[in-house]
Amino acid sequence: MKIVLIGGEKIAYHLARRFLSKGYQVMVVNKNEKFCEEIAKKLRALVIRGDGSRRYVLEQLELDRTDLFVALTPNDQDNLVACLTAARVYGIERPVALVNDPDNKATFQMMGVKNVVSPTEILGSALEDSLFREQITNLLPSSEKISILRIEMTDKSPATGQAVKNLPLPKESVIGAIIRENEVIIPRGDNVIEEGDILLVLSNPKVQSSVFEVLLGEV
């Protein structure tokens, strides 16, 4: 099995380095002549100059079904076509595509490219996590359709001291449980939130930020 990296400069370089150091055979395909020369000097990878979404370029790679084929270009359309060609013409079982616009993920998967990585999404959720790290944990980080959040209430939280029914939470969210000193309360409208409570909140990811605002205040 070999690792085939299509496009992408810095990422391709560092991935190539990583896999070479683990003893894999690595192929780097890139349109940029200067980049190809540099890589060829620096790494033991096999370097091919060309557009990796073109069949006559892929032809030269002697692809095998079991190869790990990764498309890393900054253009989603090129990654899609490279992966589709690899899968359909050369029988690559699980090509991996980088998507720049996270919305394109669904299209890729519908077209049969199931392994899709979105750096924007990974960075976005890492940033969100670091923004609220202390008080909030997303218990189901991989889902796009629902967030299950664990939120700790402090004396500074605007919701502390308020009854659940008075909280202006968005419609697509609900406080599913309150954990108070190891007791679990399934809250009704009359329950009052206290300092030190841990709330388990179910919410549509789209309204997540307004949930934070209601429970934790301006962030």
Added chain:
Amino acid sequence: MPFMKGAIRKDEYYVVIFGCGRLGSRMANWLSTMGCSVVVVDRSEEAFQALSFEFTGFTVLGDATELDTLKEAKVDKADVVLVLTPDDNTNLMVAMSAKEYFKVTRVVARAYDPNNIEMFSDFGIEVICPTLLAVENIKNVLYFIGGDER
């Protein structure tokens, strides 16, 4: 409308065109005069200057490789989508999104590279390949010359 073979009969067809270059703008002008409701998408504002006074549709400024642009152009409501940007890969992706994601009945795309035709048609996209059209035309011209000499 006679050119809408196989489509559902209705008073006004909604056509979305991606790419407002030489081909895209001409198609937009013509479809407009034929009474279609037309939306043209291009990522460059200047491209829309190619639209004539006959054009009565709307323009959307945006990158066709972003799904939001397709939503803005209301691709889901389209009877026909024409994908005519100069880049085959872009055309493939946009056409596939229109077909698979937005379930558009008729998607017609341009592919310069004849190698790409199969992939398009496997997904039910109708392909126009200028290269093959030119080859056919030139063959005919040459045949005619040859015929003259014989």
